[in-house]
Amino acid sequence: MRKSYTLRVAGFLAMSVNKYLPGDLMTAMQYxxxxxxxxxxxxxxxxGKYFRRNLGTVVSLAKNIGAVTVLFTQPLNxxxxxxxxxxxRGSVAAHKRNNQIIRDIxxxxxxxxxxxxxxxxxxxxxxxxxxxxxxxxQQQARLVYPEISALVAxxxxx
Numbered sequence: 001m002r003k004s005y006t007l008r009v010a011g012f013l014a015m016s017v018n019k020y021l022p023g024d025l026m027t028a029m030q031y032x033x034x035x036x037x038x039x040x041x042x043x044x045x046x047x048g049k050y051f052r053r054n055l056g057t058v059v060s061l062a063k064n065i066g067a068v069t070v071l072f073t074q075p076l077n078x079x080x081x082x083x084x085x086x087x088x089r090g091s092v093a094a095h096k097r098n099n100q101i102i103r104d105i106x107x108x109x110x111x112x113x114x115x116x117x118x119x120x121x122x123x124x125x126x127x128x129x130x131x132x133x134x135x136x137x138q139q140q141a142r143l144v145y146p147e148i149s150a151l152v153a154x155x156x157x158x
Contacts, residue, residue: 036086043090052101059109068151071106072144073099073117075136077126095130112147119143 034042055071062069076095080088099117106113120126120143125136132140 033087039086039090043086043093046090046094046097048094048097048101051098052105055101055105056109059105059111063109063111068155069109069111070147070151071102071111071113073102073113073115075116075120075125075130075132075140077123077129078121079123079126080129091129112151114144114147116140116143 033039059069059071074095076092081092083089083092096117103113103115105111120132120136120139125132125139127133127136
């Protein structure tokens, strides 16, 4: 896609027709994944340290200004958890690690965590590794609505 404007336009149009908004994905799709050795090195070094620190900071700042804070784990198509190439193994491991960090930060900070990862464990809910299709969006709504409704109700009683 880096070398062909026609392919980029065709890809954009195909995504648009299917009601996807590619945004920055168009840029990311133009470059190849790192090779297996680099993927393995990167995965071995990834600890989630900075993700944890940044998320903790954002939650703390939000709470300090009185914002009602809600965290969401990120869903993952279970089919991708069986892909064996190093790049995808590393990506899936990072995804799971970050979801655990989200749960931990939520518990430590006493904020609601809506677990989309555990609540969306069917491949039929996804168009790819992480993006939900219409059924996936409906499932997300079923998971989010009760939690958000309870928070809104509590706020209106204040």
